[in-house]
Amino acid sequence: MASRGDEPRASGGRGTSGGRGGHSAARARVALLLLLGAVLAPLMAAGLRSVPWALFGSAGLALAAIGVWWALAHSGVVRVAGALLSVATPVAVLALYATAGLLGPALLSLGLLVLAVIAARWTLAPAPTTGEQVAAAPHHPWVLVNRRSGGGKADRFALVDKARNAGCRVHVLDRDQDVTTLARQAVADGADLLGVAGGDGTQALVADVAARHHVPFAVIPAGTRNHFALDLGLDRDDPVAALEALTGGVELRVDLGYAADRVFVNNASFGTYASVVDDPAYRGAKTRTILRNLPGLLTGEAAPALRMTADGRRITGLQAVLVGNNSYGRAIDVAHPARRERLDTGLLGVVCVRVGSTAEAARLASRPRSGGLVRLSAGEVTVETDTATMPVGIDGEHVVLPCPVVCRSAPRALRVRVPRHRPGTPKPRGTAADWPRVTRLALGRPPLRLEETPASPPCADGRAGTHDDTADGDDGKGR
Numbered sequence: 244m245a246s247r248g249d250e251p252r253a254s255g256g257r258g259t260s261g262g263r264g265g266h267s268a269a270r271a272r273v274a275l276l277l278l279l280g281a282v283l284a285p286l287m288a289a290g291l292r293s294v295p296w297a298l299f300g301s302a303g304l305a306l307a308a309i310g311v312w313w314a315l316a317h318s319g320v321v322r323v324a325g326a327l328l329s330v331a332t333p334v335a336v337l338a339l340y341a342t343a344g345l346l347g348p349a350l351l352s353l354g355l356l357v358l359a360v361i362a363a364r365w366t367l368a369p370a371p372t373t374g375e376q377v378a379a380a381p382h383h384p385w386v387l388v389n390r391r392s393g394g395g396k397a398d399r400f401a402l403v404d405k406a407r408n409a410g411c412r413v414h415v416l417d418r419d420q421d422v423t424t425l426a427r428q429a430v431a432d433g434a435d436l437l438g439v440a441g442g443d444g445t446q447a448l449v450a451d452v453a454a455r456h457h458v459p460f461a462v463i464p465a466g467t468r469n470h471f472a473l474d475l476g477l478d479r480d481d482p483v484a485a486l487e488a489l490t491g492g493v494e495l496r497v498d499l500g501y502a503a504d505r506v507f508v509n510n511a512s513f514g515t516y517a518s519v520v521d522d523p524a525y526r527g528a529k530t531r532t533i534l535r536n537l538p539g540l541l542t543g544e545a546a547p548a549l550r551m552t553a554d555g556r557r558i559t560g561l562q563a564v565l566v567g568n569n570s571y572g573r574a575i576d577v578a579h580p581a582r583r584e585r586l587d588t589g590l591l592g593v594v595c596v597r598v599g600s601t602a603e604a605a606r607l608a609s610r611p612r613s614g615g616l617v618r619l620s621a622g623e624v625t626v627e628t629d630t631a632t633m634p635v636g637i638d639g640e641h642v643v644l645p646c647p648v649v650c651r652s653a654p655r656a657l658r659v660r661v662p663r664h665r666p667g668t669p670k671p672r673g674t675a676a677d678w679p680r681v682t683r684l685a686l687g688r689p690p691l692r693l694e695e696t697p698a699s700p701p702c703a704d705g706r707a708g709t710h711d712d713t714a715d716g717d718d719g720k721g722r
Contacts (some may be wrong), residue, residue: 270366271684277359278678281352289349296345303336362572363681378459378494378660384411385426385434386489387449389441391416392466400482402440402465409489411438411551414443426452434458436660438489440482442466443509447499450657451506454499459658461488468639471508474583476665488660496655497586500568503644505637507568511650512636513626514563514596549628553621560597566624566650567592589654590620626649662673 285293310332313325317591340346386406390397397403406413426437426449437453438461439446446462453460463486464472464479475495502511549561565571570592571581573702583592595617626633627647635644663700 265558265669267366267684268687270362270543271681274359274362274366275619275685276680277355277362281359284352284355285345285348288351289345293345293348296340298334298341299339300349304330307332361680366681366684367677371399375493375495377663378492380491381436381459383433384436384438384461384489385432386411386413386438386440386463387416387422388413388440388459389445389465392441392445393469394467396465396467396482397440398635400465402463402482405483405486406438406440406463406489409486411489416441422448425476427456429458430458436461436489438463438464443469443471444640445507446471447508447638450499450508452641453658454653454656457658457659459486459494461660463528474586475659477661478666479687484662487662492660492662495587495659495661497657497659498568498589499592499653499656500566500650501653502566502635502637502650503649505635505642505644507638509638510565510567510571510636511638511648512563512565513633513648514561523650549626551595552592552625553591553619554623556619556621558595558617560599561595563596564624564626565594566626567594568652570618570620581588587655588620590622591624591650591652593617593619593621593624622652626650 285297289296307329310325310328310330312456314322314329314598337346337349340349388397388403388406390403403413403415412429413427416422416425422445429437430452436459440463443466445466450460462469462472462475462477464477466480469477469479472485474477475497499506500511505511548559549564550557550559551561551564552558567583567585568591569583569588571583571594597617625647630646632643632645633648635648636644
């Protein structure tokens with residue numbers, strides 16, 4: 244990478260409010276009115292007798308959370324009981340509400356609350372990614388193709404032939420070849436664009452080389468998940484469409500993340516998940532492996548005890564820490580995973596989990612801000628334990644790094660070429676519903692801003708990342 248003075252700067256800091264002026268204030272007022280309606284609806288329908296029923300509903304939510312905790316942290320009969328409790332409790336609460344004639348007001352209040360949260364998040368939505376520029380076609384594009392990624396996805400779409408027809412020099416990855424060495428040699432041979440048809444791990448390695456040599460990079464989603472391609476707006480089911488970037492398209496500036504000297508385009512995970520992916524059975528049976536390992540990792544002797552420091556803020560007693568290359572939104576469900584609305588803020592998105600008992604699980608359900616789940620953004624994050632080394636999941640693959648592990652963002656370090664039209668470009672959905680900020684906007688006062696922290700360079704010694712693996716099981720040597 245270039246010297247610190249030559250590094251690209253973050254374009255958006257922590258992200259700014261999507262609404263501007265009167266529009267922002269109007270949205271904030273709508274959010275507050277919906278929130279007020281959610282509170283008043285049961286009171287207007289049932290008077291003061293709705294208050295104990297609201298407390299009853301909160302208790303039911305906590306009981307359901309206890310059931311989820313038992314299902315995750317235990318095995319055998321306790322796990323079965325927890326699964327039943329997590330399902331039966333909401334059903335029982337709704338049935339009792341119906342018996343008391345409060346089901347309608349309760350559902351109305353819940354609907355208004357959901358709309359209020361959506362309006363609040365829309366009010367605080369970050370500005371969209373900026374800096375998209377029309378790009379001239381490269382003269383000597385080079386593409387690395389991993390035929391083993393995605394169960395042979397590259398062959399199914401004939402990507403080798405189609406890339407060659409687009410004028411690219413194509414290298415098909417062999418099992419024992421080193422991706423970083425291949426990419427560096429391609430640049431030495433005159434390549435003015437580096438592309439990868441493969442999984443996230445291989446893409447990260449080549450992206451690191453592209454960033455350090457200031458050449459553009461193209462993503463061709465030929466892996467199983469390709470979360471980086473998803474957040475760039477690419478259609479993961481149509482990798483051929485991504486080939487437009489090899490002959491033109493537009494160029495974006497996005498960030499890269501580093502855990503020590505390991506590059507990542509998605510995230511680095513510490514603690515529970517990092518330990519699970521070390522199990523050899525994880526690749527073939529992910530859900531079964533996670534459920535088998537979780538009890539020991541959450542409550543047993545193998546439970547990790549992590550400490551995390553993010554821009555001076557220190558949190559201890561953590562079971563899991565996820566450090567993202569920019570912040571992830573909240574997942575809707577398994578079919579709609581959490582996505583990053585921006586890839587150019589120059590900040591790492593951090594999610595910390597600290598739930599070590601049934602009581603803490605119940606408290607987290609009733610009070611989401613109780614400390615069991617912490618989300619924040621930071622320019623630098625340090626994760627440590629009392630051991631000399633720790634397992635880390637780098638873009639979904641298991642590696643072992645010496646403690647402590649310092650994670651940094653390289654802001655806008657990567658020039659990414661993408662097609663002009665990308666059907667999956669994420670729409671700004673906002674951050675968590677920060678009601679104090681919404682209230683200030685509704686009153687016409689600017690929201691309080693946190694001080695921006697300059698992002699750090701990827702590595703203190705300027706070394707390139709030399710190894711990374713992908714969630715598809717495809718690493719730098721094509722294993």
